Amino acid sequence: MSRPHITAGFLPLLDSALLVLAHEMGFAEAEGFTLGLTRESSWANIRDRTALGHFDISLMLAPMPIASSLGLTPIATPMIAPVMTGLGNNAITVSANLWKAMADAGAPGDLAAGPAGAALARVVRTGGKKLRFGVVHQTSSHNYELRYWLASSGIRPDLDVEIVVLPPPLLPEALGSGSLDGYCVGEPWNSVGVANHGARIATTKSSIWQSSPDKAIGMRSDWADRHPDWVAGIIRAIYRAGEWCQRDVHRQQAAEIMARPAYLDLPVDIVTRALTGQIDDGAHVTAIPDFFTPHAGAANFPWKSHALWYYSQMVRWGEAEASPANADRAAATFRPDLYRAALAGKGIALPAEDFRSSGDQAQRHAVPATNGTVELGPNRFFDGAVFDPARLDDYIAGQSSR
Amino acid sequence: MPSPDLSILIIDENRIRASIIEEGLREAGHARVAVIHDVNEVGRTIAETAPDVIVIDLENPKRDTLEHFFSLSRAIQRPIAMFVDRSDGATIEKAVEAGVSAYVVDGLKKERVKPILDMAVSRFNAFSRLTRELEEARSALEERKIIDQAKGILMKTRGLSEPDAYALLRKTAMNQNRRMVDIAQSLVTAASLLGP
Incomplete structure (x- = not known):
């Protein structure tokens, strides 16, 4: 029998690293399948072509399969996310002009979300032109993260500023031409803004919410049901790629692969920044070791509680209706059961629970695993809030909106 | 039956393709067709043309x-604008294959929209065919230039007439089971290496 050939869509983002490495470094091959990668031009195409079956799997914004399962997308199809492609890897970048105003308003320039947000709030309050921020897609971590940062800093995302959508590669230029004042995007598109358009990185995802999810490998749930062995192989290949990429000695090689024309088509230097956690914010280089975590701290594990947090934000911003059925559907989209089954019996410590709180741990800490314990990174939100999935309704009720 | 009263907006960065679709829709009796090439203009256009x-x-x-x-x-x-019809998988599939997507104002009957999407799909396919044919014509022209050059070399160096030079190229290609343009290209390359 010939090896299965699995088609996969991706966008030019560093978050596609594990998918690309699974192909380039032979982790897919080792699991008995080949990967056919197609670079797409928009998240809408990724979503529709995966829903139609043109792609078997895709690198997806983590909230995207949830939105599809909740029926919020044009071709509403139940989808699942059985493996994540890492934690962090986004930042919020602002124009040189906006940064000057923020610095004058007291932004210290240390990439910390709290002080940067407070300075932005002072800028917004002084009036003047309404600031315009770009995000990559509506149901994206970027949109929810940016809105969370703004709202917790005292800025009403739908009233005090304007939020528009543009695909990642077009954001830096839009900032450079003055049609945007800032944007929230995955790497390397923050570093491109810094390098080519005099932009300034204001804060990072790892500071807004530590150890937070961002992208997943998404697929139709009926496809996954028909091909359980392939799904297990995909989970293992992504897991192995993550393990490989996590090692510091491999980061440079990973950057060289990702910089190639078929993937990011950018100078290696730009791609290296996020992969090594050496973030050049436009003024100085700051070491942020957890900027992108491809594997450590159970970074590939699809926590159902993360799915519920995304759902809470969809409700907060009026995209989804709050109902127990919707909450169940959102949680059911993330499949830790498939993850555990695919990696069972390999001596790997896998999280034993499907849910955990976020915002309650300021340090590295151990949680129960199928095989002893597994260590997770700190998970604080910059505003000190705690998300307890067992008290979802209270969390939703306590959120500001608009 | 087309629905001439519908207002249709075409957004395509490719101006030629946009005008091909526009023309098709007008021929089908649609009078209210607007075209823009940049999504950023969409706000104003939607307000004006609904x-x-x-x-x-x-x-x-x-x-x-x-x-x-x-x-x-x-x-x-x-x-709210939506993809054509959630239930009509075949139409969506065809549209995506052709490279076109449609959004439809909520509440609009599927029968009224389908002819428009079908038109867009067929015009998109026609445009791809046209582009492909143009590409083929362009490379055919390139090939003819190379063959002409090779003929010239043979005529000059071996004193052949034009038909004989052509016949020699053709025979060599057949004997070696290669394309004539490849033989011609080798000859042109060799001649340039050997100098004037």
Whole structure:
């Protein structure tokens, strides 16, 4: 029998690293399948072509399969996310002009979300032109993260500023031409803004919410049901790629692969920044070791509680209706059961629970695993809030909106 | 039956393709067709033309921008825009294969929209065919230039007439089971290496 050939869509983002490495470094091959990668031009195409079956799997914004399962997308199809492609890897970048105003308003320039947000709030309050921020897609971590940062800093995302959508590669230029004042995007598109358009990185995802999810490998749930062995192989290949990429000695090689024309088509230097956690914010280089975590701290594990947090934000911003059925559907989209089954019996410590709180741990800490314990990174939100999935309704009720 | 009263907006960065679709729709009796090439203009255009159907090329990286605009316009009491029909998988499939996507104002009957999407799909396919043929014609022209050059070399160096030079190239290609342009290219390369 010939090896299965699995088609996969991706966008030019560093978050596609594990998918690309699974192909380039032979982790897919080792699991008995080949990967056919197609670079797409928009998240809408990724979503529709995966829903139609043109792609078997895709690198997806983590909230995207949830939105599809909740029926919020044009071709509403139940989808699942059985493996994540890492934690962090986004930042919020602002124009040189906006940064000057923020610095004058007291932004210290240390990439910390709290002080940067407070300075932005002072800028917004002084009036003047309404600031315009770009995000990559509506149901994206970027949109929810940016809105969370703004709202917790005292800025009403739908009233005090304007939020528009543009695909990642077009954001830096839009900032450079003055049609945007800032944007929230995955790497390397923050570093491109810094390098080519005099932009300034204001804060990072790892500071807004530590150890937070961002992208997943998404697929139709009926496809996954028909091909359980392939799904297990995909989970293992992504897991192995993550393990490989996590090692510091491999980061440079990973950057060289990702910089190639078929993937990011950018100078290696730009791609290296996020992969090594050496973030050049436009003024100085700051070491942020957890900027992108491809594997450590159970970074590939699809926590159902993360799915519920995304759902809470969809409700907060009026995209989804709050109902127990919707909450169940959102949680059911993330499949830790498939993850555990695919990696069972390999001596790997896998999280034993499907849910955990976020915002309650300021340090590295151990949680129960199928095989002893597994260590997770700190998970604080910059505003000190705690998300307890067992008290979802209270969390939703306590959120500001608009 | 076409629905001539429908307002249709075409968004395509490719101006030629946009005008091909526009023409097709006008021929089918649609009088209210607007065309824009940049998604950023969509806000104003939607306000002016109130489209019932919006056709956009799938290659357009700003589909996300457009969809976001729809979600905003819902908030200002504009009807929600959606993909053609959730149940009509075959139509969607055909559209995506052709590289076109359509958004339809909520509540519009499927029968009224299908002819428009079918038209867009067939025009998109026709345009791809046209582009391919143009590409083929262009490379045929290139090939003829190379063959002419090779003929010239043979005529000059071996004192052949033009038909004989052509016949020699053709015979050599057949004997070696290669394309004539490849033989001609080798000859041109060799001649340039050997100098004038």
